[in-house]
Amino acid sequence: MAEQLPEHPDFLWRTPEPKRSYDVVIVGGGGHGLATAHYLAKNHGITNVAVLEKGWLAGGNMARNTTLIRSNYLWDESAAIYEHALQLWEGLEEDLGYPILFSQRGVLNLAHGEQDVRDSVRRVQANRLNGIDAEWLGPDEVAKLCPIVNVSDQIRYPVHGATYQPRAGIAKHDYVAWGFARSADAAGIDLIQDCEVTGFRTDGDRVTGVRTTRGEIACGQVALCAAGHTSVLLDLLGVRAPLQSHPLQALVSELLEPVHPTIVMSNAVHVYVSQAHKGELVMGAGVDAYNGYGQRGAFHIIERQMAAAVELFPVFARAHLLRTWGGIVDVTPDASPIVGHTPYANVYLNCGWGTGGFKATPGLGWCLADTLAHARPHPFLAPFALDRFVTGALVDEHGAAAVAH
Amino acid sequence: MQLIRCPWCGPREEVEFHYGGQAGVAYPADPAALSDEDWARYVFVRDNPKGRFEERWSHAAGCRRWFTAVRDTATYRFER
Numbered sequence: 001m002a003e004q005l006p007e008h009p010d011f012l013w014r015t016p017e018p019k020r021s022y023d024v025v026i027v028g029g030g031g032h033g034l035a036t037a038h039y040l041a042k043n044h045g046i047t048n049v050a051v052l053e054k055g056w057l058a059g060g061n062m063a064r065n066t067t068l069i070r071s072n073y074l075w076d077e078s079a080a081i082y083e084h085a086l087q088l089w090e091g092l093e094e095d096l097g098y099p100i101l102f103s104q105r106g107v108l109n110l111a112h113g114e115q116d117v118r119d120s121v122r123r124v125q126a127n128r129l130n131g132i133d134a135e136w137l138g139p140d141e142v143a144k145l146c147p148i149v150n151v152s153d154q155i156r157y158p159v160h161g162a163t164y165q166p167r168a169g170i171a172k173h174d175y176v177a178w179g180f181a182r183s184a185d186a187a188g189i190d191l192i193q194d195c196e197v198t199g200f201r202t203d204g205d206r207v208t209g210v211r212t213t214r215g216e217i218a219c220g221q222v223a224l225c226a227a228g229h230t231s232v233l234l235d236l237l238g239v240r241a242p243l244q245s246h247p248l249q250a251l252v253s254e255l256l257e258p259v260h261p262t263i264v265m266s267n268a269v270h271v272y273v274s275q276a277h278k279g280e281l282v283m284g285a286g287v288d289a290y291n292g293y294g295q296r297g298a299f300h301i302i303e304r305q306m307a308a309a310v311e312l313f314p315v316f317a318r319a320h321l322l323r324t325w326g327g328i329v330d331v332t333p334d335a336s337p338i339v340g341h342t343p344y345a346n347v348y349l350n351c352g353w354g355t356g357g358f359k360a361t362p363g364l365g366w367c368l369a370d371t372l373a374h375a376r377p378h379p380f381l382a383p384f385a386l387d388r389f390v391t392g393a394l395v396d397e398h399g400a401a402a403v404a405h
Numbered sequence: 406m407q408l409i410r411c412p413w414c415g416p417r418e419e420v421e422f423h424y425g426g427q428a429g430v431a432y433p434a435d436p437a438a439l440s441d442e443d444w445a446r447y448v449f450v451r452d453n454p455k456g457r458f459e460e461r462w463s464h465a466a467g468c469r470r471w472f473t474a475v476r477d478t479a480t481y482r483f484e485r
Contacts, residue, residue, distance in 0.1 A: 229455070231453035231454070231455075232455050235454070240446070240450050241450070242445075242449035242450045242451070243453050244426075244451060244453050245453055245455075245478070289423070289424040290424045290460070290476070290478075290481075291426075291453060291458060291460075291478045292478050292479075292481060293455040293478050293479045294478075294479055294480065294481055298406065298407060298419060299406065300406060300419065300420050333448075333449045389445045389448075389449045389450075390441050390442055390444075390445040391441070
């Protein structure tokens with residue numbers, strides 16, 4: 001049997017044994033961890049780095065998101081980091097020398113009520129002041145851009161208009177991860193899979209070693225990029241952060257002809273949908289209400305999501321659901337990430353991206369690498385420090401971005 | 406659909422319930438004495454374990470009473 005199979009294609013990265021010590025240990029081999037490794041090497045020449053992954057590279061949320069990329073956030077702090085990311089996305093294929101199928105097909109964020117309209121127009125103005133492309137469109141213009149949206153006033157939540165960011169888009173998430181991994185590996189960074197962190201060796205206010213299922217590894221600095229499992233790591237360190245892990249589900253239809261030219265998001269009825277390059281309709285649902293680490297969610301969440309999607313897009317009624325899956329998202333009280341210092345001087349936190357971490361991947365990687373290289377938060381990350389929950393300087397993106405990112 | 410056991414109504418479908426998060430979070434006994442750090446902890450920080458978790462649920466579409474249940478956050482299984 002085996003001799004009938006074709007040769008395995010070339011591997012994009014090595015499978016090294018962990019060394020005894022690294023200058024930087026990144027915990028979590030998802031998009032954020034791999035991007036941080038890439039920029040540590042590329043921008044700062046720091047290559048004595050290990051990325052530790054308890055499963056396989058980019059097998060968590062990086063493989064489970066709906067691949068939406070946009071930067072039309074309300075607050076200046078969010079706009080800065082997400083727009084920085086979007087600009088990096090625009091040159092990422094060249095930077096990585098690897099195809100990522102980045103397609104800037106624009107995003108429509110629908111408004112369904114008077115307050116929705118006011119909030120949306122406000123966000124358009126805020127985006128423009130931050131140099132981010134944004135327009136307000138009426139229902140007719142929405143229908144012109146995306147003819148399959150039901151803009152009739154006969155539905156439960158009629159479409160009153162939408163914000164439009166033309167530069168938003170989608171990318172193939174696996175290729176993005178593989179591109180970052182290949183680049184980091186080529187620079188000499190060790191990507192170590194099947195290596196779960198089980199504890200930390202501390203000395204005063206420093207972490208001197210990381211205990212793993214593949215032995216103890218000494219470290220100069222540690223960056224925690226573990227998304228939904230961040231609380232599990234912080235519990236090992238005795239650090240408390242306002243994070244709650246929830247299941248978040250997504251789904252795809254069978255392959256269809258091109259019917260959906262853009263991205264449509266509706267926070268009110270909880271639909272976000274685009275059509276992948278291959279032809280599947282890709283849709284995201286809302287989080288399950290309860291805390292969960294199971295990488296699966298309840299079916300009634302999918303059912304509710306489908307009901308809303310079919311009303312907004314009547315043409316979907318005859319599409320078949322091909323598969324659903326779940327990831328674990330770490331949600332913060334203000335729907336903004338937590339990045340920066342921890343009580344340990346050489347440990348940096350990167351978590352709380354909740355339902356929207358994918359789009360930030362290159363921006364976060366760039367800024368976290370800079371943070372590690374200079375041992376202080378990059379200016380774009382400074383507003384997202386853990387201590388904002390004490391000072392009260394929250395970055396409240398609930399109203400602006402709502403739960404769907 | 407997962408069945409959740411309401412202590413008063415018995416097993417009912419999950420959609421009838423409302424989740425209330427971590428159980429046993431008491432209102433501060435002396436609020437005026439709290440530091441900013443203490444307030445942040447009380448308002449924002451909750452446990453987030455992978456595994457056994459004591460939490461509040463309300464049978465919102467039934468008897469509307471609150472109860473405490475123990476659930477495993479990795480398997481989603483209720484202990485009782």
